[in-house]
Amino acid sequence: MTDCLQYGPTAGYPPLVKKLKSLTERLHAPPRWADTDLIVTAGSQDGLCKALEMMIEPGDFVVTQEPCYTGTLSILNPFEPRYVAVKCDHEGMNPKALKEALSQWKPEEIRDVKTGVPKVLYINPNACNPTGVSVGEKRRREIYDIASEYNLIILEDDPYYFVQFGNLKDFPPSFLSMDTEGRVLRFDSFSKVLSSGLRLGYVTGPKPLVERIVLHKQVSILHASSMSQVLISELFEMWGEDGFLKHTEAVQEFYLKQREAMLEAAEKHLTGLCEWAVPTGGMFLWLKVPGVSETWEMILNRALKKDVILVPGRAFMCDPTTPCSYMRAAFSIVTPEKMEKGLKNLSDLIREELELQKA
C-alpha cells in the first residue's frame, strides 16, 4: 500500500516494468531487444502524445493513415501539421498509397534531412479505430521497407492488439517484431482488457527515444498512478502471463459476440443502404453510405430525432473540411436488442436522407 501511495520512478513501478518487458519479449521478440526500452504511461495516448511532441515542430509533415483516430488528430492539430494522408481500404493502410503519398520526395534526398520533410508515420494496424480492420503481414513488411527507405519513425499505436479476433499465434507480426533498424515506437494499452479508468499503458522502443519521453513525463505527470501500476502488477503476479492471455481470450470472445450481433442487425436493416467490411477485432463498425456524400449533417442535425447517435466520418479526416460518406458505430457496450433498434432507426434516417437529397 505504501508503494501505491508514494511517488515512484518515472519509468514505472519496477516489478510491473519487469513483467511488461517479459510479456513483450514473449509476444514480439523485438530484434533489437538489447537497445530497446519500455516505460509505463498514463494510458497509451499520453505516450503517443509525448512521442509526437518530441518529434514534431509546427508545420511539420506527418504521414498518417486516413481515416485516423481522432485522439491522434487532437494531439497533432495544434502543431498545424501538413498531413501526408494515406488512404486505407478494407485491409488497412495500402503500401501503394503510401508510396504515392510520399512520391513528392526522393528517398535519397530526404533521408538525412532534419527539418521540412516527413519524419514520422502513424499507424493503428490492428482493428483500427475507426475502420475496424487490420493490416496483413505482407503489407506490414512493405510498409516497413518504405519507412526504411524514407527514414521514417513508425508510431505503432496498438490498443486493440489483445482484442483481435482469432488465435494469438495467427496474429500478424507487429511492427516492433520486425524492427531490425530501431525505427518503431510501439504503444500498448490495458484500456480494452483490464481497465480504462486506471490509466495504464506502455511504450516500447529505441532507448534514445524512450529516454526523451521519460524526461517529458518527469516534468508533467511524473508517473502513472502508483496504485494503478501496483494493481496490474499484482494481477500479473497472480495470473502469470498465461493467465493474462487467457483472460484476453475471454475479452475477445465477448467482443466477437457483440460483432456478430451487430453484423446481423446491419445485414437485416442496412443492406442496400450501407457498405461495410467485417471488423477483425476491437469494437467499431465503419459504415459507408454510398448515397450520402456527407454524413455530418445527417447525424448531427437529424439523427437525434431518430434516437440514434454515431460518429460522422468527417471527424476522422485529416482535413476537417473533407466531406465523408462514412460513419462509425461502436458495438462495445450496446446490447443486441439495442443494436437491432439502433440500426433500424439508422436505416430510417438514411432513407429519409436519400429522399431529402432527391428533393
Added chain:
Amino acid sequence: MVLGVENKIKLDVNDTALSLPRIRLVSAPLLRGRMDYSRFLSTNAKTRKPSWITQLRSYLANPSSDILWLAGGHPDASLFPFKETTITLKNGQEIHLNQDLMATSLQYGPIEGHTPLLKYLADLTQKLHSPPRWSETRQLVTVGGQDGMAKAFVMLTDPGDYVVVPEPCYAGIFSELTSLNPHYLPVEEDEEGMRSDLLRSALARWKSEIGETHSEKRLKFMYTNPSGSNPSGTNMSEKRRREIYALACEYDFLILEDDAYYFLQFQDDFPPSFLSLDTEGRVLRFDSFSKTVSAGLRVGYVTGPEFLVEKISQHIMATVMGGSSLSQVLVTELFHMWGLEGFLRHVKEVRDMYRRRRDAALSAAEKHLTGLCEWRKPGGGMFLWLKVPKVKDTQAMLLERGTKKSILLVPGNGFTTRPELPCQYMRASYSTVLPEEMDKAFQILAEVIRDEIQLNNEVK
C-alpha cells in the same frame, strides 16, 4: 480595489485553531470587467480545438432517454477483472468500493474529473478561498498538481515570451518551461517572500526596454509557490501578496499559483491565497494532494477562469484523458467518510508532523552548521535552504565529495534560471528524516563543508 480582511474565522479543531481569513467583498460593481484571455494564449493553445465528442455532446443538450448511443468508444467494463475492494485506513476506518464504485473506478471518467470529487473540491475551495469570481471559475482534476502546471505553461508560453519567476524557484518547473523558450525575469525574495520592490523595478525595466517597443514580446505570467515554497520554505506575507497582485493588474499578467504546500504552512493564520484576492480573474491556482493524502495516486486540481481552464481541459483530452478513476474515487470516498472538517483535521496533523521535523532540522543545523551555513527558519513545507558563504559552488562538494560520505543534498544551482553559474546554496529535505538521522546528517555535512573550505584554501 478594496478588500477588507476582518474577523478571522477560527476553526477550532482539537484545541488548536486553524485560522482562515474571511475576505469581505466590498461591493460587486468594483470588480473589473472581463479579461481578454486570448491575448495570453500561445500559438499552440490558439490552434487547439475541442474534440469532436465535445461538439457531439453539445448537440445532446436534452437527449431523450431512448437514445441509442453507438458513438462512444467505451470498452465493456464487465470484462475488467477487478470486482470490489476494502481499503483500511491507518485510523482503523474502512473504505469499501462495492461493485458499482469499482466499475466506476475502472472505466473512463469525465475528462474534467470524477463528479463527486469535483463537488468536494468546489466546496473546499469556496470554504478556504471564497474566490471573488466564483461564478466564472472552473476546476479540473489533474494528474498531480504538476501536470496542471505543465499544461498551463504550454497554453500560455510562446518562444520569447516573458515570464516572472521567484529566485530561487522550484526546479521542476524549469524542465517544462525552459523547453518552451521563454525569457525569464527572476525576482529575489526575503523572509516575507518575493520582493515586490524588485518585482516593480524589473517590470518597469521590461516595459521601457521591451514592452513599449516590441508588443509581440508578451509579458505573460508570474509563477509563484507562495506557501512553504520549494526550496526556501518561505511563506509569502499577505502584504506582499496584495502588492504583487496589484502589480499583476497594473502590468497585465497572469499569476500561476502553485500551492502544493498550502496545508503545510506552520503558522495558524494563513495569509489569503492569490485565488482569494483574484478580483480580475488573473489567477490559475494549482492544488495537490501529494503532501497530505498520497503522492503516488497522482491527484491534483487546477482552479481558474473558465476560458483558460477549458483550454487545459482540451489538452488533457488529447493526452492523459483524465486522471486515474480509481485514484479519484479513493480520494472522494475519503472525503465522504471524513467530511471537509475531518479532512482539515487530518491536514493539521500532517502539518504538525512536518513542523516537528522542521524543528528537529533547525536544532541539528544550529548545533552543527553554525558558522558554516546561513539559513532562514522555514515557514512551511519540507525543505531547509542552506547557504555556504565560504564555498563558491556546492555542486561538486555535494555530488562528488558529499556522496562519498553517504550524504546527499540538492545543489542549489538547479533552482535558478542560470544553472550553469556557481551557486552557494543547497537544499536539505526534512520530510522523511528522523531527528536522530537529521543530527547525524548535519554532523557529516559540517565535515564535508569544512573539508571543502580546506580544499579551496589549498587550491589557492
